[in-house]
Amino acid sequence: MTGPTPDTITVNGHRLWQSLMDLAEIGAYDDERTGLRGVDRLALTDADAAGRRQVIAWMEQAGLRVRIDRMGNIYGRREGTDPTAAPVLTGSHIDSVATAGAFDGCLGVLGGIEVVRILDERGISTRRPVEIGVFTEEEGVRFGTDMLGSAVAAGRLSPEYAHALTDRDGRTLGGELIRTGFHGPADVHLDPPYAYVECHIEQGPVLAENDVQVGVVTGVQGISWQEITIHGRAAHAGTTPTHLRADAGLAAARIGVHLRSMVDSGAYGELRATVGHLAVHPDLTNIVPARAELTVDLRNPDDARMARAEEDLTAFLRTLEDGTPGLTLATRRMAKTAYIPFDERLQKVIAQAADDHGLEHISLLSGAGHDAQEIAALCPTAMVFVRGEYDGISHNPREYSTPEACAHGVNVLATTLLRLATQRPS
Structure with a gap:
């Protein structure tokens, strides 16, 4: 790279949106109640496995080195210039409830991949590695425990406990990991990252009510x-x-x-x-x-x-x-x-990134659970919320964030990740 590292970066919103729409076709169904196209991609079903394979393909096309752990958590890594530096981690999940839309979790994963694409296209190297995580069974609707993959990665739950969980048909999570080919060889316990930042749709009406595009999340109830x-x-x-x-x-x-x-x-x-x-x-x-x-x-x-x-x-x-x-x-x-407060320093980095993109923002508490609350046990953690339409409805085919809103949120994510990944130790 020549010249100074750019301080603020903007992603390709059209490509991000196309990725979201392409992934939404995997596990798609026609919802009779709403007349809309929905997503049914429960954790470790065939549809989820197909979605995972597509995400891995996009990661590899973006030059990421992919590893899969014994919980089926997927990580894509872009190396930094300092091989001793802990990575900056972003990500979310792609499993869904049975009546989902295209955005819950998926925006955080595909937004992370889009950030890496832009860094590569701009020729930007970072001191710290940047990693994207895809966590298993965040929703908890199939095996009865939410944030399951990230909870095991962070050490709150054991792999043995998680593998023994069963769905309503008596199938174990461990057995479904093997059946779908996602019982990976990597150690499930995650080494503490430098920081974790997750971009997610709000799943509520607060941002729309306040007529702002971005939320800086203070914690999870x-x-x-x-x-x-x-x-x-x-x-x-x-x-x-x-x-x-x-x-x-x-x-x-x-x-x-x-x-x-x-x-x-x-x-x-x-x-x-x-x-x-x-x-x-x-x-x-x-x-x-x-x-x-x-x-x-x-x-x-x-x-x-x-x-x-x-x-x-x-x-x-x-x-x-x-x-x-x-x-x-x-x-x-x-x-x-328990209630998890997010790191105040990271909240300030996110708020500054929103300011630098010219986006109005507010601080708010998350009412929904997220993988970020588990990773917060390992490192400084915070979240970017993206505005939703139709009162922010989620877990429903009517779930919708505009292409512009998605791009705004991932622009803030991109700038935040870049600034964190180029920071020197304090």
């Missing part, structure tokens, strides 16, 4: 996932008096109502509670349910108030069991992460 199984007694809907029933479906409904009352009470701060999955058995019109299964998703930026909410929910479950003869309840912890 705490998340608690539980599965509750209720055992009652099947009974004839017409012949069994109400007071003699042990109705598992009614108990499940009462849990949902109680969660809403907890939120509305204000006693738990900014608590959010969701019953995302609910199923009753035998699921017949004229039979009182003998069993019900539901999931409870709690979110809170205050760990103490989250703990109190969990304790109070547990107490309510005991009252249900004690108050209805023949009713028993069992709970299973699916996932639990």
